[in-house]
Amino acid sequence: MKGITHFIVGIAVASFFPLAVEATLLESAWFIVLGGIFGLLPDFLDFRFARYLEEHDYEFCPEEGELNPKKITDLLTRAIDQAYREKRAVKVKLHTLKLGSDSWRQYSVTFDTDKKTITSEIGPVVSTSQVPYPDTEPEGDDRSYTGRYDAALQHTYEDETKVDIFSGPDFAFVPEGDKVRADFIPWHRQWAHSFTLAFLLGPIGLLLYGWNAYGLTASMIIIAAFSSHIIVDQLGVLGSNLFYPITDKRTDGFALFHSSEAMPNMFTNYTAVVVMLWNLNMYGLEPVFKMNPIFYFLLYLFLPLSVVYFVSRYYKEKKGLAKEKDLETLKQEEKMIEIEGEM
Amino acid sequence: MTVTLVLTCLFIAILGVLVSAPLSLVPALHVYNVIGLLVLIYLPLSAFLGPMFMIMFMFGLLVGYAMMNTLTSVYFSTPDDSTIFIVLPAQKYLTQGRGHEAVLLSAIGGLIGVFFLAVLVPLTMGVMGTLRELLAPHLFWILALITVFILMSEWPKDFSRGQSKLERLAKGWSTLIPGIFTFFIAGFFGFIIMRSQVIPAHRGFQTLLPAFVGLFAVPWILTNLVSEMDIPEQHVTDSVDIEGKNAARGGAAGCLGGLLAAFFPAVTGGTGGLLAGHATAQRDERSFILSQGASKMVYYVGAAFLLFIPGLHLTRGTMGIMVNLFYTPQTTSEFFLVAGVIAICGFIAFLLLIVMSKFAIKIVENIPVTKLNIGVLIIIHVIVLVVTSWQGLMIMWIGTSIGLVPVMFHSRRLNCLGVLLFPLMIELGGHGAFLAGLFGLS
Numbered sequence: 001m002k003g004i005t006h007f008i009v010g011i012a013v014a015s016f017f018p019l020a021v022e023a024t025l026l027e028s029a030w031f032i033v034l035g036g037i038f039g040l041l042p043d044f045l046d047f048r049f050a051r052y053l054e055e056h057d058y059e060f061c062p063e064e065g066e067l068n069p070k071k072i073t074d075l076l077t078r079a080i081d082q083a084y085r086e087k088r089a090v091k092v093k094l095h096t097l098k099l100g101s102d103s104w105r106q107y108s109v110t111f112d113t114d115k116k117t118i119t120s121e122i123g124p125v126v127s128t129s130q131v132p133y134p135d136t137e138p139e140g141d142d143r144s145y146t147g148r149y150d151a152a153l154q155h156t157y158e159d160e161t162k163v164d165i166f167s168g169p170d171f172a173f174v175p176e177g178d179k180v181r182a183d184f185i186p187w188h189r190q191w192a193h194s195f196t197l198a199f200l201l202g203p204i205g206l207l208l209y210g211w212n213a214y215g216l217t218a219s220m221i222i223i224a225a226f227s228s229h230i231i232v233d234q235l236g237v238l239g240s241n242l243f244y245p246i247t248d249k250r251t252d253g254f255a256l257f258h259s260s261e262a263m264p265n266m267f268t269n270y271t272a273v274v275v276m277l278w279n280l281n282m283y284g285l286e287p288v289f290k291m292n293p294i295f296y297f298l299l300y301l302f303l304p305l306s307v308v309y310f311v312s313r314y315y316k317e318k319k320g321l322a323k324e325k326d327l328e329t330l331k332q333e334e335k336m337i338e339i340e341g342e343m
Numbered sequence: 344m345t346v347t348l349v350l351t352c353l354f355i356a357i358l359g360v361l362v363s364a365p366l367s368l369v370p371a372l373h374v375y376n377v378i379g380l381l382v383l384i385y386l387p388l389s390a391f392l393g394p395m396f397m398i399m400f401m402f403g404l405l406v407g408y409a410m411m412n413t414l415t416s417v418y419f420s421t422p423d424d425s426t427i428f429i430v431l432p433a434q435k436y437l438t439q440g441r442g443h444e445a446v447l448l449s450a451i452g453g454l455i456g457v458f459f460l461a462v463l464v465p466l467t468m469g470v471m472g473t474l475r476e477l478l479a480p481h482l483f484w485i486l487a488l489i490t491v492f493i494l495m496s497e498w499p500k501d502f503s504r505g506q507s508k509l510e511r512l513a514k515g516w517s518t519l520i521p522g523i524f525t526f527f528i529a530g531f532f533g534f535i536i537m538r539s540q541v542i543p544a545h546r547g548f549q550t551l552l553p554a555f556v557g558l559f560a561v562p563w564i565l566t567n568l569v570s571e572m573d574i575p576e577q578h579v580t581d582s583v584d585i586e587g588k589n590a591a592r593g594g595a596a597g598c599l600g601g602l603l604a605a606f607f608p609a610v611t612g613g614t615g616g617l618l619a620g621h622a623t624a625q626r627d628e629r630s631f632i633l634s635q636g637a638s639k640m641v642y643y644v645g646a647a648f649l650l651f652i653p654g655l656h657l658t659r660g661t662m663g664i665m666v667n668l669f670y671t672p673q674t675t676s677e678f679f680l681v682a683g684v685i686a687i688c689g690f691i692a693f694l695l696l697i698v699m700s701k702f703a704i705k706i707v708e709n710i711p712v713t714k715l716n717i718g719v720l721i722i723i724h725v726i727v728l729v730v731t732s733w734q735g736l737m738i739m740w741i742g743t744s745i746g747l748v749p750v751m752f753h754s755r756r757l758n759c760l761g762v763l764l765f766p767l768m769i770e771l772g773g774h775g776a777f778l779a780g781l782f783g784l785s
Contacts, residue, residue: 003496004621011488028483028772036488040495048499048519052511061504095504102570131435167503262592269622281477288477315588 001232001259003040005268009232010039010225012272015279019217025285031221038201038225045192054187056093056170062107064099072109072120073147083173083180084151091186094168102127106164111155111182119146126164155182189250193233193240198226232268233259263312267305274301344676352399356684359403360692364699367411370421371556371723374408374643375661376549376730382665394670395677402647402681403688405662406457409643410692411699413449413636417442418703419719420567421560424763425612425639427756430563432628440575446700447583448629450693452636455594456601457689459637460645461682464652472654483771486609489618490526490764493757497522500753522754529558529745529758530765537766538784541734553727553735557742558759560723562750568716577704585629593630594637596620601641605649605659609767612642614760644685651678
């Protein structure tokens, strides 16, 4: 899910605690803010810390004038075959090449699993907005190179992976049975997306407010908001490493939706806001409106969401947009979208 | 309300739109500065000119500006607090010769915003009144949450290169820490200028002008000067390439964001649009520009419109405050009159924007970029000096030095909005007096 969705869900979770709403109103306490912070924290930890703690077996560090596509292809094919041969995960990082204050040399990598080839191609110089500068595309046959690997590779992301600005992508080639699976951003949704960490962080509430009702409420908000992130992510396809270090890999999500899709994000956000408003009204000092909860949720939640859902479904069916994709492809897409910087 | 009165009001409002067109091309000149000066002139003359006529003129100005202020952001790189997010994609379009297309996208968003204000807002009057009552005591933590989200959602822009984990971590945070620093230093800056009387008292309502210009506009101009940006020949198109569903999503996100900004103090149209864009999982660049157009329209005009909503009468935005100085809206017919005026003025401003964009293209194509940027810089200095005196220039330069921090360290310029968010959050949380004491302020 997108960062703001986790953030809003965390806030909604905090609003379920009557003492939190009351203390926020009377003493400008930070209880509800804690919900937002800890709702967003798992992705914050991943993209601000975990990514830097990852060690790689190979790193490709290009230099201008020496950017050789053969080197890139050779490095990747070697890593795939090594993973298969040595029956261990081999991690690779492809770095970017900065040329000036607003110029980067772009290159790309494309996997063809049918032909067992990898093609690396040197692209144009691009700005930080990823706009190519005119006439910077290299010429000649040596701008691209295609090499073969021997192992059977499971890699379902069909598009080319472009490497251009800031930090480049990383892959883990993981042996699985008689195949090697290519895994983007292997450090994502591991320890930082575990219920274990949620419970370890809980005592922060006691540190902030002491061993009293406030402290206990803050601790429960922290655990609940952090867990809400993991639960919401689990509804998607990728899943999380739920009980790290007891579990050592991600548990597949329920695949109810693709976490980067607009509709699930909007529906979750809207639901969280409607629920939060109900809670604020109910637990506030004086109710602003009085309404039967069934009527409230029917009118403000189910009715508008149903209309949007059916209109969107009608539109998709009419345009033939409802394309089925296999689970592994969806997982890779979910990761690619997350690393594009839209937490 | 007679037909003659309605037609006169409409005529005056259209006059306001026409006046806003040339004003919208002046870098750093904000419509609120013009409205502030207008009210100063109007107050002694109020016995001779009915308040509704003045209000209609102000609405015409506001709608025109909200539609056309995209021009200075796209062609001259001088954004205000509500257009900072348009500049980056717009510069991309401009350097590809598609500046006019960016303007059109934003204008379509503006039209969607006008439709939202004139048609949908009247339908939700009751809900908005309840929401206001419910959320008013919660403003402190809502602003705190917006602050937290801005700080936590910044993306590191490093290269992930380093011999050790610690080195990589330090490099990653080398773009995040300046962002956090910018937010708080801009926040303290805002707190000081709001709490102290740096600008002479009779110009006090213009306090934020030099700060905004310094934080947002001048750093862009300086960056353009240093990078020697080249502007190619611009292609004037009559159509834009955007799918209906992307336009609808962008428009919806923009309207939602604008409404957030209009409703909550210290949240600007740009921030509101950005948050709503996140919330609606917006990814398309064209849709983003369109949403920002809708957001600033709903933000500027909606904030003033809230004052006219029967049962709500919420004073938000400088225009709302200014109107409240000499008039309190009372009837539902006034509300519908304003709604109608917004719709008609919005459409006229849309058509006018297309003409003004072609005029702006002539300027950027005929004046060398360096000279254009230097000229814009001079205009900015003159406006700030005239409106806020030399103290304003000092504030602008301090703002510029803060606004350059994110430019130098590749962090988000959005952090500069700490200038508004931080002081208001502190005041609403009841910590204003304590912090003022620390700074030795009253």
